[in-house]
Amino acid sequence: MPELLVAFSYKDVLFLLQGALVTIAMCAMAFSCGLVVALLIGLIRTARRFPALRWIGWGYVEIFRGTPLLMQIFIAYFGLSILGLELPRFVAVSIPLILYTGAYMGEIVRAGVEAVSRGQWEAGWSLGMSYRQLMRYVVAPVAVRIMIPPSVGFLVQLVKGTSLAYVVGYVELTRAGYIISQSTYATMLVFTLVGAIYFGINYPLSLASQRLEIRLKRHA
Amino acid sequence: MSYTFHWEVPLRNLPQFLWGALATLEMSGVACLLGLLVAVCAALARLSKHRFLRGAATAYVEAIRNTPFIVQLFYVYFGLVVVGVNLEAFSVAIITLTINCGAYSTEIIRAGIQSIHRGQTEAGLSLGMTHWQVFRHVILLPTLRVVWPPLASQFIATMLGSSVASQISAEELTYAGMMLESRTFRTFEIFFFITILYFLMARLFSFLFSLTGHKVFREAWGQL
Amino acid sequence: MRREVRGWGWMAALGLLLILASTLSAAAAESTLDQVQKRGKLNVGIGLGAPPFGFYDADKKPAGFDVDLAKLVAQELKVEIEWVDTSSVNRIPYLLTNKVDLVIATFGNTPERAKQVAFTKPYNSWNLVLLGWKKDRDIKSYKDLKGKTVGVTRGTTQDIAITRLAPEAKIVRYEDDPVAMLAFEQKKADVLPTAEVLALKKVKDNKDMEIKGLVSRSWAAIGIRRGDPDWLQWLNTFMDWHGGQGKFAEMFEKWNGVEMPPALPHW
Structure with a gap:
């Protein structure tokens, strides 16, 4: 009788770590590009003088935060394909991840900007500062401090969220776990390892955020 | 690429979808409310003077926030059996969602409480307010006002995340969708359909939050 | 309340997009049979979560009965194989958006499913x-x-x-x-x-x-796109040829260690 199930071995651990690298790469790409989108959205959403822009920003955030990320990736790859728009796999997974990041981080940026009180804005205006100067010297220092904890909170969520890229065929950490589980049936062992590796990626991020938060508080 | 959509497939099965959506609402609604209770306790523990309490709450938050939901789900579903508790999938989903949502909300509430200056409490007392009045007007309401928008965001994320529970056979919207998918292979129609339902439920959560927000704080938010 | 109205506006726009999508269509292309041969590569959507039919071996290479079947198809067409690992969420979309040429994933060929994809004759039974x-x-x-x-x-x-x-x-x-x-x-x-x-x-x-x-x-059948009679006909001829020679029974024993039950399936 042939060997039905593969025995769990060190090779599987290596396979998981390989998957973890894909997770990290994908996450770094999505977060850095998403941040640019987020700044734009944060500014659009706080632009008092342009209501139309504000509504577009609102709609964008609602759609990307109100639907499952899995569906966003699914639609970008398969849905657009049905409409005749073929995107390469890498692009099809990048766009939704970036826009998803942009929506969540955009809200965090907005909250940061709005935390700067009216008085501070007006003080800046009356000193004759331009919009750019205001943003740079008055808003940014306060906003960044407020933004750090939720940003890292989201980053940690994004690390886990990239697992949904499996739907277009990427073998990252979670998918690697399923693959091993399905050929070894060692489900609990495999997913304990998967959880531990995610923790290994995320915990340093959480720790760094706490340190940074304390440091900035001291400077304030 | 030519593709003929058959929207009648999901439409004909509308009752199953609505039933699934209700199950998702029930599952995530209960978990969010229980999670909020857990979060308030854990946030107070995180800010308490007792080292043990602080440590335990921190460990809870870090352990949950830094690991994937599916792993937590497996642990509660399969792990509890080892200690003799054999629960069915739907209850397991609620428990795990509660634990998960609780950990994220703990941080939101902690940040909210910390945003209130210690001096304000003393100011309130020196103005002759009773302890209850100080708690209500100086601590509770301002804290709630700060945490309301991020909590709404978190609850929506919890609701969307509950779809993972279908993997351990908990019957909710994604489960209903995948059931029909496996019978008919109409993946596109079904996925577009449940995406719209999820979106509507997210709007519902948002709406409920801004409604209660208006009622409780009599304050308009920018846009929830 | 105005905010809510805007929300519905977005929904309406989304709905309109979907209706638009459902009326789109393009000209029919040449048969997959010819495309594969010209391309020199067969894109196989394969289910690798069901040992002994399809799974990853210790070196994370596709293995099992279904994998051998795909290799046999490619061998007859004299083309290379590109494996596309599928799961329940994406196997049909892969097929319908032309990203794979066929799906081998222990598909049960029910009449309901056959409204959406075309099935070949069954290639095994267990x-x-x-x-x-x-x-x-x-x-x-x-x-x-x-x-x-x-x-x-x-x-x-x-x-x-x-x-x-x-x-x-x-x-x-x-x-x-x-x-x-x-x-x-x-x-x-x-x-x-x-x-x-x-x-x-x-x-x-x-x-x-x-x-x-x-x-x-x-039993299981291969799934392909509807409306491609040449491709379906070729695959069925392939089934008859190799099935008749007992090739599938041989492959079945190799992976299952037991004899393949009689070919005529019954539920």
Whole structure:
């Protein structure tokens, strides 16, 4: 009788770590590009003088935060394909991840900007500062401090969220776990390892955020 | 690429979808409310003077926030059996969602409480307010006002995340969708359909939050 | 309230987009049969979560009965293979958006499914048996499942068969085989309908388990896009040619260790 199930071995651990690298790469790409989108959205959403822009920003955030990320990736790859728009796999997974990041981080940026009180804005205006100067010297220092904890909170969520890229065929950490589980049936062992590796990626991020938060508080 | 959509497939099965959506609402609604209770306790523990309490709450938050939901789900579903508790999938989903949502909300509430200056409490007392009045007007309401928008965001994320529970056979919207998918292979129609339902439920959560927000704080938010 | 109105506006726009999408169509292309040969490469959507039919071996290479079948198809077409690992969420979309040429994933070919994809003739058959516990003496076959909990993997041939044969059972459906097996082992399900080969292995490893008889005969077919008669015809000719020579029975024994049950399937 042939060997039905593969025995769990060190090779599987290596396979998981390989998957973890894909997770990290994908996450770094999505977060850095998403941040640019987020700044734009944060500014659009706080632009008092342009209501139309504000509504577009609102709609964008609602759609990307109100639907499952899995569906966003699914639609970008398969849905657009049905409409005749073929995107390469890498692009099809990048766009939704970036826009998803942009929506969540955009809200965090907005909250940061709005935390700067009216008085501070007006003080800046009356000193004759331009919009750019205001943003740079008055808003940014306060906003960044407020933004750090939720940003890292989201980053940690994004690390886990990239697992949904499996739907277009990427073998990252979670998918690697399923693959091993399905050929070894060692489900609990495999997913304990998967959880531990995610923790290994995320915990340093959480720790760094706490340190940074304390440091900035001291400077304030 | 030519593709003929058959929207009648999901439409004909509308009752199953609505039933699934209700199950998702029930599952995530209960978990969010229980999670909020857990979060308030854990946030107070995180800010308490007792080292043990602080440590335990921190460990809870870090352990949950830094690991994937599916792993937590497996642990509660399969792990509890080892200690003799054999629960069915739907209850397991609620428990795990509660634990998960609780950990994220703990941080939101902690940040909210910390945003209130210690001096304000003393100011309130020196103005002759009773302890209850100080708690209500100086601590509770301002804290709630700060945490309301991020909590709404978190609850929506919890609701969307509950779809993972279908993997351990908990019957909710994604489960209903995948059931029909496996019978008919109409993946596109079904996925577009449940995406719209999820979106509507997210709007519902948002709406409920801004409604209660208006009622409780009599304050308009920018846009929830 | 105005904000809510805007929300509905967005929904309406989304709906309009979908309606627009459903009326789009393009000109028919040449047969996949010709495309594959010109391309020199066969894109195979393969299910690798179901040993011994499709799984990843110790070196994370595709292996199993279905994998050998795909290799045989490619060999006859004299082309290379590109493996595309599929799961329940994306196998049909891969096929319908031309990203794979065929899907081999132990598909049960039901009339309902055949409205959406075209199936070739079945290429194998296997016994679906009921795995249970010795101590559950009241369960002797699938006929005794009234009120019992049955664990299955959602959408598989097991699911289709037991849903039909045991309408009064409580069926709990899991995402994949190992999770369903674990749930059975932990007594979250009383019985587990599964492939004979897997059940035999389990019974050998665990003396408390036993096989509670045959449930049905399962079989699998290859799925392709509808409206491509040349491709379908070629694949069916391929089936007849190799099936007639006993090639599939031989492959079946290699991976299952037991003889392939008679080809004529019955539910």
